[in-house]
Amino acid sequence: MIKVAMAALVLAAPLAVQANPENYTLDPNHTYPHFEVDHLGVSTMRGMFNKSSGKFTIDRAAKTGSVELVVETASINTGDNDKGSRPRARDEHLRTADFFNVAEFPRMTFKSTGVKFAGDNPAEIAGSLTLLGVTKPLTLKIERWACREHPVYKKPMCGGNASGSLKRSEFGMKYGLAGIGDDLKLYFEFEAFKD
């Protein structure tokens, strides 16, 4: 009897850590990539990207995961998009070759290479950010994370906040460094539905 019980335990043990990946697709209406940058050393200017998409996979048992994000840089919005009598609005300028060069590089992408967990929740995502055709490592810290059933749609969902920092000059965005900070902080507020 003891032998049978031992055999059953040995057989059941792998099931406890068996991979069980769950796939989620970001809800574009509740995902807000945004950024902040120093301006002239006197203020912190913020902007966001109105269009983004992505998906992630999480395996709570195996404590692994992966993330892919695509941000449409032409959708940049800093609240100044009416040029009036000026040659151009700030958002128009940010789309030019001086900054996000959207005609040539319309997307900024992030692809994870590894996810660290703190307890049962993902805490840090290491990955590669591609901006202006240049790919560099970027780590996103997950500052908030929760999963639950959506109260209206009754579908499983996860969401949270993540952020990371980069130096824009390293991606070739070197215009106006004297007045506009080199350090760019990226924030992602996201919600995703289970596929």
Place this chain on the structure above:
Amino acid sequence: MEALLGHPAVQGGLAPFAVALAVAFALFAARLGGLAIGAALGTAVYLIGGFAFPPVSAQQKILLISLAVPVLGVIVDLAFKPTRAAGPVLGLIFGVLVLWVGINVLKQKEATAMLVAGGGVFALAAWLTGAMFALRDDPVRAGAAALTLGLGVGVCALLSASGSYGQYAASVGAGAGAFLLVQMLLGRAIAAGATFTLSAGAACGLIVAGALLASPFPWYAAAVLALIPVAVRLPGPKAGVWLQAIALSVYGGIVALAACLLSWPEVQQRLGL
């Protein structure tokens, strides 16, 4: 065959030698046998690592080419006696180069838009390069054209496209201004040649093309700017480099000013552009 082409001695020696030999034989009569070096190096690059370089933006490509063009100009001046075909051929070369510069933008457009934009920047870069090169034996006109073209492109780009394109073009204008000033101070013309005209024409052509493709630089302003090398050919004062330089710069400056006005939003609104 793959194993053979993968051998280091074939990649770096035999294959480049064979291609270079063919090019030298084919082109020596046209005094272009020296292209064998480029053919050999190109063959080696292709076989060893391919032409898939790391991503380079249009602006970076423009700068790379523009910085290399003066060397080409020196070679043209010192090693060749340019024929009538030199201008159109150089224009064609830089027209093709501008397509390489803008390939990332062009390939994202639909077929018709790609053809219109590609054809437009090709023609613009080819024209500006060829038209400026045609001024190589008239240093004062060449200086005035490069000064007003550089500044015109610079201001138009600042107003409509991007600050960095504007700054690069303005620096061409500044260099041309210095070139013109030396002539004015000496009281006589100094050789412009391909070194000057090719550098200015190609740089401005590439910058305008880059600004047109990557940023909202108005095409009609670019078309007006393209008239500057023609405007400086109008009759000017016969005597005195000072007077000639000023008068010819005024000719070019008027055209540049017209282009700048067309880049100004209020003027665009009034004209319904």
